[in-house]
Every structure is written in structure tokens, then in C-alpha cells.
Amino acid sequence: MKVVALAGGVGGAKLAHGLALAMPSENLTIVVNTGDDFEHFGLKISPDLDTVCYTLAGLANPETGWGRVDESWNAMDSVSQLGGANWFNLGDRDLGTHLERTRRLNLGHSLSQITTDFCEAWGIAAKVLPMSDDTVPTIVITDEGELPFQEYFVARRCEPQVSAFRFEGVEQAAPVPGILEAIEATDVVIFCPSNPWVSIDPILALPGLRKAMADKPVVAVSPIIGGQAVKGPAAKMYTELGIEPSALAVAQHYQNELSGFVFDSVDERYYSEIESTDIQPLVTNTLMKSVEDRQHLAEEVLRFCEELLIPSGVGSG
Ligand code: FO1
Numbered sequence: 001m002k003v004v005a006l007a008g009g010v011g012g013a014k015l016a017h018g019l020a021l022a023m024p025s026e027n028l029t030i031v032v033n034t035g036d037d038f039e040h041f042g043l044k045i046s047p048d049l050d051t052v053c054y055t056l057a058g059l060a061n062p063e064t065g066w067g068r069v070d071e072s073w074n075a076m077d078s079v080s081q082l083g084g085a086n087w088f089n090l091g092d093r094d095l096g097t098h099l100e101r102t103r104r105l106n107l108g109h110s111l112s113q114i115t116t117d118f119c120e121a122w123g124i125a126a127k128v129l130p131m132s133d134d135t136v137p138t139i140v141i142t143d144e145g146e147l148p149f150q151e152y153f154v155a156r157r158c159e160p161q162v163s164a165f166r167f168e169g170v171e172q173a174a175p176v177p178g179i180l181e182a183i184e185a186t187d188v189v190i191f192c193p194s195n196p197w198v199s200i201d202p203i204l205a206l207p208g209l210r211k212a213m214a215d216k217p218v219v220a221v222s223p224i225i226g227g228q229a230v231k232g233p234a235a236k237m238y239t240e241l242g243i244e245p246s247a248l249a250v251a252q253h254y255q256n257e258l259s260g261f262v263f264d265s266v267d268e269r270y271y272s273e274i275e276s277t278d279i280q281p282l283v284t285n286t287l288m289k290s291v292e293d294r295q296h297l298a299e300e301v302l303r304f305c306e307e308l309l310i311p312s313g314v315g316s317g
Contacts, residue, residue, distance in 0.1 A: 008199020
């Protein structure tokens with residue numbers, strides 16, 4: 001079975017890692033949000049791309065989920081001592097990634113080519129594609145005005161109240177070469193448990209994406225468990241947008257795309273309501289605390305996808 005997985009930050013990276021462990025890597029394409037990307041100290045930072053790649057390579061910081069394991073912070077300490085911009089924490093090892101990415105982008109290499117080369121260097125076998133080689137910054141519209149994503153997320157700690165999101169320039173942006181082809185060839189598309197508003201929606205907003213997915217089974221895994229986001233501001237965003245945060249709200253968010261929806265056993269009470277919207281539900285333990293949890297959830301999601309792919313009526317006599 002061929003799989004295209006859409007992923008954003010830490011939750012998405014964990015399931016992407018589980019999928020990479022649970023299936024042949026030549027059948028797995030992971031498309032990663034680049035709406036969080038920004039420039040800092042003149043360096044091009046791609047947080048979600050790095051989170052996914054570091055996680056797949058076993059290089060991620062297990063405490064934060066982002067950045068590198070065994071990190072040191074000498075460069076940031078120097079910046080702080082000089083009274084510089086220390087609101088966004090770039091570790092020494094992580095800085096090497098941004099330096100080399102920026103050097104190559106300045107030479108005219110594409111983000112997708114650079115990502116492919118970095119993946120090879122890090123021993124990542126699955127195909128990892130940034131959603132676009134064009135810049136599509138997510139702008140968060142808040143009660144304090146419009147904020148670039150990292151200013152909202154890190155500098156303002158998600159405190160401003162959100163009212164909407166904008167993916168600047170998305171209408172003119174193109175998915176990177178290979179994404180539409182991978183979707184065309186795939187058996188199923190999986191939305192990883194990433195923030196629907198700022199991780200998955202920016203990918204879906206790219207020209208041609210939704211159309212390419214239209215006749216493919218799509219299965220989403222809920223990032224909301226028991227009304228709370230496992231990590232990040234997704235639940236807070238739902239509340240501020242006037243929607244009660246729940247697995248049901250996530251299923252409704254993706255309603256036009258979904259064939260199947262995977263959510264946690266603590267939210268089992270939504271089963272019949274989700275089923276009544278023509279979305280096939282799967283209730284299971286979705287919290288990924290260990291690497292084994294990631295693989296186990298991925299195996300369950302893949303089994304569920306395989307069941308969805310069997311045309312109804314086959315085997316019924
Ligand atoms: N998130 C934070 O909350 N604080 C940070 O200082 C921070 C630094 C950072 C550096 C590199 C990187 O790849 C990610 C980093 N993140 C940080 C996470 C980043 O803000 C992501 O955009 C979020 O994880 C959303 O997916």
C-alpha cells in the first residue's frame with residue numbers, strides 16, 4: 001500500500017516516524033508544512049521540516065520534540081550576552097542545519113532538493129517533501145493584529161486571541177515537484193495528528209492539492225484527545241474561534257476530505273456522530289509516549305486504511 005502523509009510539528013513527526021517504522025519506506029511520502037518557516041539572523045529556518053527529519057533520523061530532542069538531542073547552547077548564550085535576539089532558541093547543532101540550508105538556498109538550490117540531500121545524509125529512507133519551494137508564511141490574525149507565525153507562537157507564547165489565519169501567497173505557490181504525482185499514485189492519504197489550522201490547512205491550501213486528493217481515501221488522526229491538544233495551541237485556537245475543541249470538531253474540520261477518522265478511546269462517545277457523517281471511525285489509544293507507541297499507532301492506522309480500501313460487499317457472499 002502506498003501512503004502520502006501530511007505532517008506539521010511534533011505530533012505529526014511522531015506518527016510519520018511510526019509510519020516509517022511500520023511500512024516499506026519506498027511506499028511512504030511525507031509532505032511537510034512550511035508555513036512556519038521564517039528568516040532569523042539572516043538564516044532560513046524550517047521548523048516543521050527539521051522536526052520531521054530529526055524525528056525520523058532519531059536526532060530529535062525528546063524533551064521539546066523540536067531541535068536536536070544532545071544540544072548545546074553556546075551560540076545563543078553569546079547572543080544573550082550581547083543583548084541580542086534570544087527569543088527563538090537555536091541550538092549549536094541545529095544552527096549547522098540552518099547555516100547549510102541558507103548557504104544552498106542562496107546558491108539557488110531549491111528547498112526540496114536540499115531536503116532530499118539532508119535526508120540522505122541523515123539516513124532517512126522515506127521521501128520527505130516540503131509542501132512548496134515557494135515562501136508561504138502563515139499569518140495569524142489576532143486581537144493584537146496580524147502576527148507572523150513564530151512571533152505568535154514563540155515570542156508571544158500563543159497568548160493573543162486568534163480570529164483567523166492567512167497563508168500569504170498560497171494562491172501563487174506551487175506544491176514541490178513530486179507531490180501531486182505522489183498523491184496521484186497513492187492508495188491513501190493520511191493527515192498526521194498535527195494542528196489542523198496551522199499545520200495541515202496550509203498544505204491543503206496549495207493549488208491542486210485538494211483536487212488531486214478528491215478520489216483518494218483520506219484518513220486523519222486527531223491531535224485533540226479529551227478536549228486537549230497533546231502539544232501546542234490547537235485546542236486554544238478552536239475555543240477562540242468559537243468551536244468547542246474535541247475530536248469531533250477535528251473530524252468536522254476535515255469533513256469534506258475524510259473517508260476515515262482515528263481518535264482516542266477517551267473520546268469514544270463521538271463514535272456514532274462521526275459515523276453518521278459518512279466517515280468511518282476508528283477508536284484506539286492515540287497518545288504516543290514512546291517510539292513503540294508511534295509504531296503501534298501507525299500499524300493500526302495502516303490496517304484501518306487497508307480495510308477502507310476493500311470495496312464494500314467483497315467477501316460478503
Ligand atoms: N518552539 C518554541 O516554543 N520555542 C523555541 O525557542 C523554538 C525554537 C525552535 C528552533 C528550531 C526549530 O526547528 C523549532 C523551534 N521551535 C521552538 C518550534 C517551532 O516554533 C515550531 O514552529 C513549532 O513546533 C510549531 O510546529
